[in-house]
Amino acid sequence: MYPVLIEGSRISLRELDAADTAAVLATTADHNATKHLPFQAMDKHEVAVYLKELIDASNDQERFLYPLAIVRREDEQVMGLAQLGIESFLHRRAELGYLLGSSYWGNGYGSEAVRLITDFGFDHLGLQRIFAVAADRNEASRKLLESQGFDREGTLRDHLLLGDRWVDGDLYARVAPRHSQTIETG
Ligand SMILES: CC(C)(COP(=O)(O)OP(=O)(O)OC[C@H]1O[C@@H](n2cnc3c(N)ncnc32)[C@H](O)[C@@H]1OP(=O)(O)O)[C@@H](O)C(=O)NCCC(=O)NCCS
Structure with a gap:
């Protein structure tokens, strides 16, 4: 499915564009935002x-990756990214990821982004299961997932290598x- 545009009350999720380079650079260079993610610092190129x-x-x-810009509707500011990555078409299973610049935290934008992309995954991509893995010290991500109806299913040991440290997920x-x-009887 392309292009995707998901309109929420305060944010929209839309396809990425080459013109988003500066906004994506700012987000990925934000150490507070990336410290729980397996991200290497990147330059503009x-x-x-x-x-x-x-x-x-x-x-x-056969699209399996849905990386979308999280845009604040009032001023069109790109605040971060939300993504669904289809892991199996057969089993209709996808992994969810998201990243907001730290200056935008604490305003409910993360919740709205997760709600919108999750609804899109179930309603329009026909997914059966959407999962996310939060690094074990990522309190904000865990709280966000719980607030959006995600259940904690367990611990993935040494799931992420963050710098030189193995971290559970x-x-x-x-x-x-x-x-x-409906089961027909008789
Ligand atoms: C996770 C993230 C998207 C949350 O975004 P946000 O816009 O600040 O989240 P919201 O304002 O919608 O808050 C969602 C819930 O999490 C809670 N929360 C947010 N930040 C928190 C923090 N630092 N500590 C504890 N709880 C926190 C909120 O209280 C809220 O819970 P509630 O609905 O029960 O009140 C943001 O912190 C982020 O981008 N972090 C870096 C990237 C990242 O870790 N991605 C996860 C990959 S798995």
Whole structure:
């Protein structure tokens, strides 16, 4: 499905554009925002290449990556990224990720972004399961997932290498409501 545009009350999620390089650079250079993520610092050229890879992947015939800009509607400011990565078409399973610049935290934007992209995944991509892995010290991410109805399913040991440190991941997931099945008897 391309292009995707998801309109919420205060934010929208839209396809990335080469013109987003400066905003993505600012977000990925924000140490507070990336300290729980396996991100290497990138310069402007590297961000432009990374963005091009994401945009190319978004145009794949069989699209499996949905990286979307989180845009504040009142001023069109790009505040960060939200992404669904389909891990299995057969099993209709995708991984959720998100990243907001730290100056935008604490205003409910993260909650709205997760709600919008999760609803899109279930309602428009037909996903059955959406999961996310939060690094074990990532309190904000855990709280956000819990507030959006994700259940904690367990610990993935040594799931992330952050710098020179192995970090456990907290696995969270939501599943689509099952269609009621009527069992005919007699
Ligand atoms: C996780 C993140 C998106 C949250 O964004 P946000 O806009 O600040 O979140 P919200 O304002 O919508 O808050 C969502 C919930 O988390 C809680 N929360 C947010 N930041 C928190 C923090 N630092 N510590 C504890 N709780 C926090 C809020 O109180 C709220 O809970 P509530 O609904 O029960 O009141 C943001 O912190 C971020 O981008 N972090 C860096 C990237 C990252 O860690 N991504 C996760 C990859 S798994």
